[in-house]
Amino acid sequence: xxxxxxTPKFRILKIGQSMTLQCAQDMNHNYMxxxxxxxxxxxxxxxxxxGAGITDKGEVPNGYNVSRxxxxxxxxxxxxxxxxxxxxxxxxxSDPKGSPEAxxxxxxxLTVV
Amino acid sequence: xxxxxxxPGPFNVPEGATVAFNCxxxxxASQSFFWYRQDCRKEPKLLxxxxxxxxxxxxxxxxxxxxxxxxxxxxxxSKLSDSATYLCVVNIPAGANNLxxxxxxxLTVIP
Numbered sequence: 001x002x003x004x005x006x007t008p009k010f011r012i013l014k015i016g017q018s019m020t021l022q023c024a025q026d027m028n029h030n031y032m033x034x035x036x037x038x039x040x041x042x043x044x045x046x047x048x049x050x051g052a053g054i055t056d057k058g059e060v061p062n063g064y065n066v067s068r069x070x071x072x073x074x075x076x077x078x079x080x081x082x083x084x085x086x087x088x089x090x091x092x093x094s095d096p097k098g099s100p101e102a103x104x105x106x107x108x109x110l111t112v113v
Numbered sequence: 114x115x116x117x118x119x120x121p122g123p124f125n126v127p128e129g130a131t132v133a134f135n136c137x138x139x140x141x142a143s144q145s146f147f148w149y150r151q152d153c154r155k156e157p158k159l160l161x162x163x164x165x166x167x168x169x170x171x172x173x174x175x176x177x178x179x180x181x182x183x184x185x186x187x188x189x190x191s192k193l194s195d196s197a198t199y200l201c202v203v204n205i206p207a208g209a210n211n212l213x214x215x216x217x218x219x220l221t222v223i224p
Contacts, residue, residue, distance in 0.1 A: 042216030104156035
C-alpha cells in the first residue's frame with residue numbers, strides 16, 4: 001500500500017515552460033487536493049476534487065489546471081510557468097466516509113528560473 | 114476571516130520544557146479536529162486526532178473546547194526531536210472542500 005505518490009520529486013523549469021505534476025493514490029479515496037507551500041509559509045489550496053470528473057478551485061488556482069478522470073489520479077498542470085510558482089507542491093487525499101484524516105504525498109519541489 | 118488560525122511562533126523552548134499551542138476555528142459546523150506535524154522540507158503527517166473528551170498520546174495531550182471553538186496541543190518534557198511545525202486541521206463535513214489547515218506553529222527545542 002503506497003499511499004499517495006507524487007512525481008517528480010524535484011524539477012527546474014524555465015519561464016514560460018509547462019509541466020504536469022503527477023499524483024496517484026491507492027487508498028480508493030474520493031477526495032484529493034493540491035496544495036502549494038512557499039518557504040516559511042502555510043499550505044494554500046490550489047484545487048481539489050471530491051470524485052472522478054469533479055474538480056473545483058481552491059484559494060490560489062490561477063496559473064494551474066487539474067483533471068480527475070479516475071479515482072486514483074489527480075494531475076496538476078502548470079501552463080506558462082512563472083517565478084511566482086516556485087514552491088513545494090503537495091498532493092493529498094482523504095476519505096470523507098471514513099476517517100477524514102488527510103494523507104500527503106512527499107511533495108514536488110519546483111523552481112522556475 | 115480564516116477558517117483556522119494559529120500563532121505562527123516561533124516557540125523556542127529548552128529541552129524538558131512544557132509547551133502549549135492553541136488554535137481557533139471559525140465554523141461551528143466543524144466536526145473533526147487534528148494536529149499534524151511537519152518537519153522541514155517534508156510533508157505534513159498526522160500527529161493525533163483531537164476528541165471532545167481530550168486525548169493523550171505519551172507526552173502529547175490534545176484538548177477541544179467546542180464552546181470557545183479552540184483546540185490545544187500540550188507537549189510535556191520536550192525533546193530535540195519535537196522541533197517541527199505543528200499544523201492545526203479542521204474538518205467541516207458539510208462542505209465540498211472539507212479540510213482546513215492552519216498556517217502552523219513553529220517549535221524549536223533547544224539543548
